[in-house]
Amino acid sequence: MINKNLKVKLGKWELDNPIIPASGTFGYGYEFAQFYDINILGSFSMKGTTCEPRFGNPLPRIAECDNSMINSIGLQNPGIDAVINSEFKKLKKVYRKKVVANIAGTTIEEYVTIAKKLDKLPIVGIIEVNISCPNVKKGAMKFVSNPKHLSLLVKALKKSTKKPVFIKLSATVTDIVEMAMAAKNAGADGLSLINTMIGMRLDLHTGRPIIANKMGGYSGPAIKPIALRAIYLCKKATGLPIIGMGGVKDAYDVIEMMYAGANAVSVGAQNLVDPYACKKIIDDLPKVMKELKIEKLTDIIGKALKYE
Secondary structure, X not given: XXXXXXXXXXXXXXXXXXXXXXXXXXXXXXHHHHOOOHHHOOOOEOOOEOOOOXXXXXXXXEEEEOOEEEXXXXXXXXXXXXXXXXXXXXXXXXXXXXXXXXEOOOOHHHHHHHHHHHOOOOOEEEEEEEOOOOOOOOOOHHHHHOHHHHHHHHHHHHHHOOOOEXXXXXXXXXXXXXXXXXXXXXXXXXXXXXXXXXXXXXXXXXXXXXXXXXXXEEXXXXXXXXXXXXXXXXXXXXXXXXXXXXXXXXXXXXXXXXXXXXXXXXXXXXXXXXXXXXXXXXHHHHHHHHHOOOOOHHHOOOHHHHHO
């Protein structure tokens, strides 16, 4: 039974609850159906998808850290046509809701091509635009740090699709609020905050970087305070709907993200630690809400901003 007190909205799209497994940690969804009914999720963000297939970065791609991890997968994916013709067909056998379609590219034209192919698909609820992946040498970093380039991208996407467009930003830039405002002013419907930070680990026996690509995306509970700050500042500046992410491991973290201004919350690295993580969080939310005397989740979104 759906608990109406857990319902939230991302723009006009109503979710049964705010829990969205983050892109890159949940595949194309159906892989997790062997563990539990994935229809209990608010939604999920599919693996970052590009125009053409990508084989990703060389191995090793993963390095463990204290209370965190580093990955350098490199956007390995089968390409948008294979996702539409194969991955979505598999997903529809076990999933009846809409997905957050995470897309990536190196040029505006590549992003637009993918957006046009997703535009008429009922299974897509939101297009989440990854402009901030730290794991590709030839990537979209010009969009993540340059407000003019970001503005051009958002405007092109808004002309290419009627789907809501959410821009996924990085906290590694000088001023994330400037980038958030550029996205808003260009017509973005929402934001996803934050992508992984950038980190590095070295082998103590050789001094060699553990990851073949030397550096990668740093994620896990250690980055939560950075994510909270970014969500808070961007909510205050833009007022846009936000999918918050970064270090979420339990229902308490979800509440904290929503206090900062998140309308929904993505769970990333914790899925790799525990495939049941999102189910446990959804099960725990009503108990934590009762403990904290919260009646409806919609009542607490941006609560921290009231203390300005």
